[in-house]
Amino acid sequence: MGNLSQEEAIEGLKKLLIHNDKDEQLSKELETxxxxxxxxxxxxxxxxxxxxxxxLGGFQSFxxxxxxxxxxxxxxxxxxxxxxxLVFACCDSRVSPxxxxxxxxxxxxxxxxxxxxxxxxNQLRYSGVGAAIEYAVVHLNVKFTFIFRCGGIDRLMExxxxxxxxNDFIDDWVQIGLPAKxxxxxxxxxxxxxxQKRECEKExxxxxxxxxxxxxxxxxxxxxxALALRGGYYDFVEGCFKLWEVKTIIxxxxxx
Amino acid sequence: xxxxxxxxxxxxxxxxxxxxxxxxxxxxxPFSLSKHSPSNPPSFLASNPSLDPSKAPVLRPRNAFGxxxxxxxxxxxxxxxxxxxxTNSDLRLQASRELPGLxxxxxxxxxxxMERIEHGTDLFDEMKQRFLSFKKHKYMxxxxxxxxxxxxxxxxxxxxxxxxxxxxPxxxxxxxxxxxxxxxxxxNMVPPYENGPSxxxxxxxxxxxxxxxxNILVIGHSRCGGIRALMSMHDDVETSxxxxxxxxxxxxxxxxxxAATKLLNFDQQCKHCEKESVNCSLVNLxxxxxxxxxxxxxELAIHGGYYDFVDCAFEKxxxxxxxxxxxxxxxKVAVKDRAFWF
Numbered sequence: 001m002g003n004l005s006q007e008e009a010i011e012g013l014k015k016l017l018i019h020n021d022k023d024e025q026l027s028k029e030l031e032t033x034x035x036x037x038x039x040x041x042x043x044x045x046x047x048x049x050x051x052x053x054x055x056l057g058g059f060q061s062f063x064x065x066x067x068x069x070x071x072x073x074x075x076x077x078x079x080x081x082x083x084x085x086l087v088f089a090c091c092d093s094r095v096s097p098x099x100x101x102x103x104x105x106x107x108x109x110x111x112x113x114x115x116x117x118x119x120x121x122n123q124l125r126y127s128g129v130g131a132a133i134e135y136a137v138v139h140l141n142v143k144f145t146f147i148f149r150c151g152g153i154d155r156l157m158e159x160x161x162x163x164x165x166x167n168d169f170i171d172d173w174v175q176i177g178l179p180a181k182x183x184x185x186x187x188x189x190x191x192x193x194x195x196q197k198r199e200c201e202k203e204x205x206x207x208x209x210x211x212x213x214x215x216x217x218x219x220x221x222x223x224x225x226a227l228a229l230r231g232g233y234y235d236f237v238e239g240c241f242k243l244w245e246v247k248t249i250i251x252x253x254x255x256x
Numbered sequence: 257x258x259x260x261x262x263x264x265x266x267x268x269x270x271x272x273x274x275x276x277x278x279x280x281x282x283x284x285x286p287f288s289l290s291k292h293s294p295s296n297p298p299s300f301l302a303s304n305p306s307l308d309p310s311k312a313p314v315l316r317p318r319n320a321f322g323x324x325x326x327x328x329x330x331x332x333x334x335x336x337x338x339x340x341x342x343t344n345s346d347l348r349l350q351a352s353r354e355l356p357g358l359x360x361x362x363x364x365x366x367x368x369x370m371e372r373i374e375h376g377t378d379l380f381d382e383m384k385q386r387f388l389s390f391k392k393h394k395y396m397x398x399x400x401x402x403x404x405x406x407x408x409x410x411x412x413x414x415x416x417x418x419x420x421x422x423x424x425p426x427x428x429x430x431x432x433x434x435x436x437x438x439x440x441x442x443x444n445m446v447p448p449y450e451n452g453p454s455x456x457x458x459x460x461x462x463x464x465x466x467x468x469x470x471n472i473l474v475i476g477h478s479r480c481g482g483i484r485a486l487m488s489m490h491d492d493v494e495t496s497x498x499x500x501x502x503x504x505x506x507x508x509x510x511x512x513x514x515a516a517t518k519l520l521n522f523d524q525q526c527k528h529c530e531k532e533s534v535n536c537s538l539v540n541l542x543x544x545x546x547x548x549x550x551x552x553x554x555e556l557a558i559h560g561g562y563y564d565f566v567d568c569a570f571e572k573x574x575x576x577x578x579x580x581x582x583x584x585x586x587x588k589v590a591v592k593d594r595a596f597w598f
Contacts, residue, residue, distance in 0.1 A: 051412060051471045051557070052572070052595070058430025059570045059597055066427070067568045078479065078566045083421035091459050093411035094433045098426040099394070102386045105427055105565075111419045112440040113455035114462055123498065128455050130498030131442040132419050135481060144379065167465075173458035230379070236433075237406045239395050241387040243380060 013037055034065075066105070074105070083109045086136035088208065089148040090116040094236050097148050108146075109136045117176045118147065118208035121215045126176075130215070137217045137227065145218070147208050148232045180207040205231040209246050222248070402433070411437045414463035416456070416537065417475045418444040418482065422565055425475060429570075437463045443482025444474055445505045446537035449544045457544070464547055464556065472541060473572075475561040476534040483530045486510050487522070505540075509533040531571075534560040535589045538575050551577050560591070569598035 013034050067074050085108040089097045097103055097110060111132040118133075119126040136142045180203040188199045209229050212218050221227035229246035395402055413436040415425045425431055425438055439459040447454055463469045476483075486503040487510060509532040517525045538560050542548045550556035558575040576592040 051559075052593070054412075054435075055429045055473070055561075055570075055572070056595070056597060059428060061430050062428045063568055074565065074568070077422050081421045085421075091437050091439050091463075093409045093431075093435060093437045094405045096424070096426040096431070096433065096438065098424045099433055100387060100390050101383060102390060103424065105422045105424065107421060108424075109419050109421045110424060110440055112438050114439075114458045117455075123501075126455070127498050127501035128441050128445075131482070131502035134498045135442055136419075139481065167458075167461055169453045169458040169461045172453035173455055232383070236402065239391055239402070241383075243383055 077106045081106055081109075081140065083107055083136075083140060084143045085109065086133070086140075086142040086145045087111070087148055088113075088116055088118055088146070090114070095148075095234055100234055100241070101148075109140060109142060113173075114170060115174050115177060115204070116147065116208070117174070117204060118211045119176045120211045133212070133215050134217065137215070137221060141226075143226065144228050144230060145212060146230045146232060147205050147212075148234065176211075177204050177207060180204045202233055205233060213246075405434045409434055409437075409467065411435055411463075411467060412470050413437065414439070414460070414467075414469040414472045415475060416441075416444050416446055416472070418442065418477055418480060420477060420480065423475070423477045423563055428563055437467060437469060439463075441502075442499065443480055443486065443503055443506065443533065444476055444537065445482075445503065445533065446474065446540045447505045448540040451505070460541070460544065460547070464544075464550065468555075470555070471557050471559060472547075473559045473561055474534050474537045474541075475563060476530045477563040478527065478530065478566050480526070480530050483533055484526050486533070487513070487526050487529055506533040506536055508539075509536040531560075531562050534562060538589055542575075542577075551575075567598065569596065571596050 016030075016034055083106060085103070087097055087103070087108045087110045089095065089110060089112045091112050091114055097108065103110070109132070111129065113129070119129055121130065123130075137145075177200070180200055184196050184200045184203050188196050191199070209231050212229060213222065218227060222229070231244050231246070233242040235241070411434060413431070415429075415431070415436045415438045417423055417425045417438065417440050419440045419442055425436060429436075431438070437459070439456055441456055446456060446460070449457070460472075463472070482499070482503050483506070485499050486506050489500060489504075489510075506529075509529055513525055513529040513532050517528045520528070538558055541558055542551065547556065547558075551558060558577075560573050560575070562571040564570070571594070573591040573594040576590040578590075
């Protein structure tokens with residue numbers, strides 16, 4: 001190894017990435033170590049303070065570890081994308097679904113916004129979210145919609161009751177979550193505020209799942225089972241993950 | 257709601273669940289990741305057959321893992337999944353322990369149940385395995401970092417990128433947890449201040465005023481469907497689609513593109529517009545008073561980026577604020593520190 005140039009060492013490590021076909025758990029560990037070695041050889045490290053060096057290093061690492069390793073995949077993705085998921089996630093820097101759930105390029109059409117809220121269908125407002133839903137559901141034909149929640153609903157819970165706002169845009173946006181806040185206050189108002197916030201985070205996912213169903217193209221595809229809805233909650237304090245689904249129920253008829 | 261579809265007749269019984277119930281659909285109790293993991297986790301990339309049982313599996317393993325030489329691992333995983341589905345008698349056993357009425361209901365629709373297995377169970381399993389892998393290989397290996405992040409975040413970047421499945425900033429620029437506050441929308445657009453509240457400028461307000469990020473990076477990309485929709489819009493027809501309403505934010509970019517690229521074909525014009533739209537967003541960023549103030553004081557830098565996933569190249573430039581006055585009137589943006597990585 002000492003006689004190899006840096007380029008030869010990197011090429012050798014890349015070949016290991018391609019041919020590594022042991023069982024899933026071991027391969028993932030090995031893959032992580034190999035990628036780390038390649039990054040060190042390239043002289044790139046995470047959390048580099050200089051912004052331009054940081055993103056240059058990140059791009060080089062991606063090109064070396066992913067793009068060059070799977071050329072056929074990326075050439076197919078260059079022609080078109082067929083993601084199975086539409087994912088709604090928070091902007092929070094700590095909760096990228098690509099990091100936590102290992103979404104690869106081409107898997108998930110991912111919309112990220114503050115507090116991860118999905119407003120109800122409205123042709124005059126909220127066209128940003130609506131555009132994402134319309135594009136993913138109608139044009140990309142995604143099969144699963146996944147709302148991925150994390151902590152950070154603080155501002156919603158702290159909104160003044162008198163309707164005054166400190167922030168022009170944040171407060172207007174998080175008000176979408178007011179029904180969730182009302183439900184939490186009604187059921188868990190006796191709990192400390194911190195615990196109410198945790199309940200509200202989960203309730204906000206359910207509210208967003210409900211709001212999703214107000215979009216006509218979402219309803220239509222759910223009705224013919226072409227689209228399924230899932231909610232998820234990542235607690236980065238405890239390091240745990242919860243996942244649940246939306247089900248429709250047809251009860252047996254009541255006969256007289 | 258479709259009144260012809262029997263699936264949406266009124267629900268005569270509402271289940272009591274830990275979370276909210278809806279007249280339309282009911283969220284099931286949360287599935288917490290437990291220790292009872294299946295021994296052979298199916299790979300998501302190989303395991304998603306179409307919801308229509310008559311169609312062949314949609315996702316092709318060859319695409320998921322690159323060259324055909326890599327089929328070995330994926331094929332084994334896919335075969336494991338199908339074997340699990342065929343021999344899985346657990347569901348039937350569980351059903352038989354339920355009330356007789358429910359058992360009858362379940363047994364009467366086996367194909368529907370198999371459909372649920374194919375799309376529900378394997379999805380849950382896949383997500384579970386991925387999360388556990390993240391927890392084992394990343395979270396536990398960097399516990400100190402994650403404990404610190406649990407208290408607070410102090411990202412240096414705010415990134416505005418497209419929701420396109422191929423352009424996740426965490427993937428292509430390697431952002432790790434805590435590094436970048438990421439807003440993703442259709443065609444990575446930033447609406448101007450005068451358009452009023454939206455989810456994008458709510459994120460902008462939080463990142464700049466609360467998190468005090470030092471850099472904003474707007475990343476465009478090749479073959480953007482949103483930009484294509486913008487370039488395809490008819491000049492004098494009002495759009496009724498939400499996509500049309502949203503991408504109209506980039507109308508200035510379209511106008512400038514059409515003026516500058518009359519001799520180019522439509523694909524080339526779209527490529528030009530993808531970059532022009534990034535510049536349009538950079539100009540729109542400066543319409544926010546609290547953004548402009550920080551840029552003027554040197555506390556905040558605004559960058560544009562363009563990811564070309566056809567050739568795997570990344571172009572980046574920085575807004576040169578001093579040269580940019582007056583912003584908006586000429587629409588021209590002065591840039592500096594242009595770099596091209598490939």
